Every structure is written in structure tokens, then in C-alpha cells.
Amino acid sequence: MRIGTFRLERYFAAREFGAIHTLSSSDCEPLSQAELLAMADDGSRELWEGLGLGYTETPGAPFLRSEIAGLYDRIDPGDVLVTAPVEGIFIAMNSVLDRGDHVICTFPGYQALYEVALAIGCEVERWTADEEHGWRFDPAWLAEHVRPETRLIAVNFPHNPTGYLPGLEDFERMIDTARGCGAHLFSDEMYRYLEIQPQMRLPPACDLYDRAVSLGGMSKSFGMAGVRIGWLATRDHALLERMMSFKDYTTICSSAPSEVLATIALRRSDSIIARNHALIRDNLGLLDRFFDRHRGLFVWNRPCAGTVAFPRMLATGDADEFCDDVLAGAGVMLLPASAFEYGDRHFRVGFGRRNMPEALDAFEGYIKGG
Numbered sequence: 001m002r003i004g005t006f007r008l009e010r011y012f013a014a015r016e017f018g019a020i021h022t023l024s025s026s027d028c029e030p031l032s033q034a035e036l037l038a039m040a041d042d043g044s045r046e047l048w049e050g051l052g053l054g055y056t057e058t059p060g061a062p063f064l065r066s067e068i069a070g071l072y073d074r075i076d077p078g079d080v081l082v083t084a085p086v087e088g089i090f091i092a093m094n095s096v097l098d099r100g101d102h103v104i105c106t107f108p109g110y111q112a113l114y115e116v117a118l119a120i121g122c123e124v125e126r127w128t129a130d131e132e133h134g135w136r137f138d139p140a141w142l143a144e145h146v147r148p149e150t151r152l153i154a155v156n157f158p159h160n161p162t163g164y165l166p167g168l169e170d171f172e173r174m175i176d177t178a179r180g181c182g183a184h185l186f187s188d189e190m191y192r193y194l195e196i197q198p199q200m201r202l203p204p205a206c207d208l209y210d211r212a213v214s215l216g217g218m219s220k221s222f223g224m225a226g227v228r229i230g231w232l233a234t235r236d237h238a239l240l241e242r243m244m245s246f247k248d249y250t251t252i253c254s255s256a257p258s259e260v261l262a263t264i265a266l267r268r269s270d271s272i273i274a275r276n277h278a279l280i281r282d283n284l285g286l287l288d289r290f291f292d293r294h295r296g297l298f299v300w301n302r303p304c305a306g307t308v309a310f311p312r313m314l315a316t317g318d319a320d321e322f323c324d325d326v327l328a329g330a331g332v333m334l335l336p337a338s339a340f341e342y343g344d345r346h347f348r349v350g351f352g353r354r355n356m357p358e359a360l361d362a363f364e365g366y367i368k369g370g
Contacts, residue, residue, distance in 0.1 A: 004115050006117070007338065021362050025307075029279060036224075036261060041265045051260055059080065064262055079235055079237075085230030087230070093117055093186075097117055101117075103152045106127050137172050146178075150181050152186060153225045157202060160308055162334075172341075185211065200305065221273060222266075227262055268295040274350065286356065289298075307351055308348050319347045331363050
């Protein structure tokens with residue numbers, strides 16, 4: 001397999017750890033290990049203190065899979081495969097797809113959701129969001145573009161980088177389309193639980209459709225990107241067996257300490273999510289006021305969910321040059337649209353971090369100074 005360069009990850013690798021302020025991160029404020037261990041109940045603390053640093057089970061530790069299954073209505077622990085988050089995408093795509101298959105994927109988006117399929121030799125058709133209608137993905141477009149050879153539909157809601165979240169009716173229409181043509185549905189749900197209005201939260205795709213695979217993880221909503229724990233949940237047991245077998249060629253098993261840390265967090269998920277909700281609500285208010293003050297420079301499509309948004313530049317010039325200038329002049333890292341292969345007028349901002357007010361002040365100082 002020859003796979004394309006992961007533009008977003010290479011962009012971050014070259015800039016993230018040297019920037020004074022990162023205003024493009026997609027995760028919530030990271031928990032410290034001390035904070036997390038202070039949340040441990042008696043059972044999970046016993047798991048932590050008695051942990052042996054040997055191999056763990058390929059599907060994931062039973063206690064962790066039990067906690068993950070509790071996030072769903074129709075998923076049992078045996079329906080869960082623990083992976084690193086992006087590893088889950090790689091495993092699922094390689095377990096579903098063959099050369100020549102037709103794939104439809106939401107776009108712009110996280111590159112792995114379509115790049116892996118391209119590397120396998122699939123024909124990937126991009127389902128482009130409608131910026132003029134709040135970045136909506138129209139289910140009617142999907143219904144018109146599926147084919148007999150459509151093997152997979154890949155979606156990401158809440159959506160990265162736009163923050164779009166469909167209503168339940170639109171989401172069910174997408175699932176009905178997948179069901180109608182017999183395609184698998186890969187549903188990247190990494191930002192689930194970060195809906196600005198919690199009543200808008202969608203059911204997991206794997207609860208609604210037996211050929212759906214839901215990707216979840218600790219990186220975004222739980223502020224634990226460093227533990228590298230994610231999972232795939234599906235009721236398609238034949239596919240699950242193929243994915244477990246494929247994992248033997250990637251990580252084989254997950255990190256034993258990370259599995260326990262993830263278990264502690266999932267047992268305290270309500271308090272962690274509440275903390276992160278308060279943070280993103282406050283930060284989103286700051287962004288609303290910032291973009292209102294600078295509406296002559298940017299178009300602001302307010303996100304519905306998640307920790308990222310995708311404003312558009314009105315000024316001349318391109319986003320790559322603009323982001324480089326902001327980093328050099330103010331030490332603030334933004335993410336240009338080229339990281340998503342989406343032209344040169346947009347950039348991604350992230351609002352899940354505690355230091356966003358300082359980063360936004362530095363960004364505004366650059367704009368006023370310019």
C-alpha cells in the first residue's frame with residue numbers, strides 16, 4: 001500500500017509544539033493524570049494499583065469494553081474493538097473495502113476517512129458540505145449518488161472541521177440510503193457529547209443500523225488524546241472478526257495503563273463532559289464576539305457541536321500565507337484549508353482549550369496591528 005501524505009498531521013508536526021498559542025486544536029483541555037486518578041472509584045483504583053504491564057486482550061480489556069458498551073443502547077461488550085482512534089479508521093477501511101469499490105465520504109474532512117480508501121484502490125466520491133446552508137450535508141445528494149458498487153459511506157458528525165451536526169431526520173435518511181444499497185456506514189463520532197445543545201445529540205449509527213461501524217474515543221470529548229484509546233462498535237459480527245484479525249498487523253493490543261485510565265474516565269464521564277461543555281460554551285461566546293467585531297474580514301458559520309469551526313476569509317490573499325503570517329507575527333497557530341484540500345480561503349479554529357482567551361487576544365492583536 002502506498003498512501004498519501006497526511007497533510008493535517010504533517011502541518012501540526014512542523015508547528016504545534018513550537019507555537020506560543022495553538023488556536024486550532026481539536027481536542028478539549030487535556031486532563032492531567034493527577035486529576036484523573038483523583039476521580040477513580042475504589043474498583044478502578046484497584047485496577048490501576050494492581051496493573052500488570054503485560055499484553056492485554058486484542059479486543060480490549062473486558063472492563064473497558066463493558067464501560068464502552070454502556071455508551072450505547074444496542075451494543076454489548078462483545079461488539080466493541082478497542083483501538084487507537086486513527087488506527088480504527090485504518091482497520092475498518094481495510095476490513096470492508098477492496099480495490100474498485102465505490103466509497104462516498106463527507107468532505108472536507110479528516111483525511112484518513114478517504115485517503116485509506118484511495119490507497120486501497122477504491123473510487124472515492126466526495127460529498128461536499130454546503131457552506132451557504134450552514135455546512136449542511138444534503139441527504140438527497142447521497143441518495144442520488146449511491147451505486148450498486150457502493151460499498152461504504154463514511155460520515156463524521158459532529159463534523160470536523162465545520163462543527164456541523166445534522167438533525168435526526170437527515171441522519172436517518174442517510175442511514176436509510178446506506179441500508180437501501182446494502183453499504184456499510186462508517187460513522188466517525190469522535191466529537192459526540194460536545195453538542196452545543198445536548199438535545200440535538202444523535203443516536204450512534206451502530207444503534208440504528210446493523211451494518212454501521214461507530215468510531216468513538218477518548219481524545220476529543222474526554223480531553224485524553226494522550227492515552228491513544230478509541231474504539232469501533234458494530235453489530236456486524238463477521239466484520240468485527242475481520243477487524244480483530246487485521247489488528248494483529250497493527251498494534252495487536254492496546255496499552256494496559258491507557259485502558260485503565262480510559263476506564264476511570266468513562267466511569268466519571270458525566271463530570272468530565274460537564275467540565276468540557278462549560279469550557280466550549282464560554283469559548284464559543286468569545287469567538288462569536290470576535291468574529292462580530294471583524295465581520296468585514298471573515299465569514300463566521302457558528303458551529304452546532306464539537307470543538308472546531310471553519311471561518312472563511314474575505315480579504316485577498318490565501319489562507320496558507322495568512323496562517324504563516326499569524327504564526328510568525330503573533331505566535332498563534334491556525335490551520336489552513338489546504339490541510340483539508342479545501343481551497344485557500346478557510347482556516348480551522350479550535351475552542352476546546354482553557355487558554356483560548358489568551359490565544360484569541362494574541363490573534364486579535366495581530367489583526368489590529370496589521
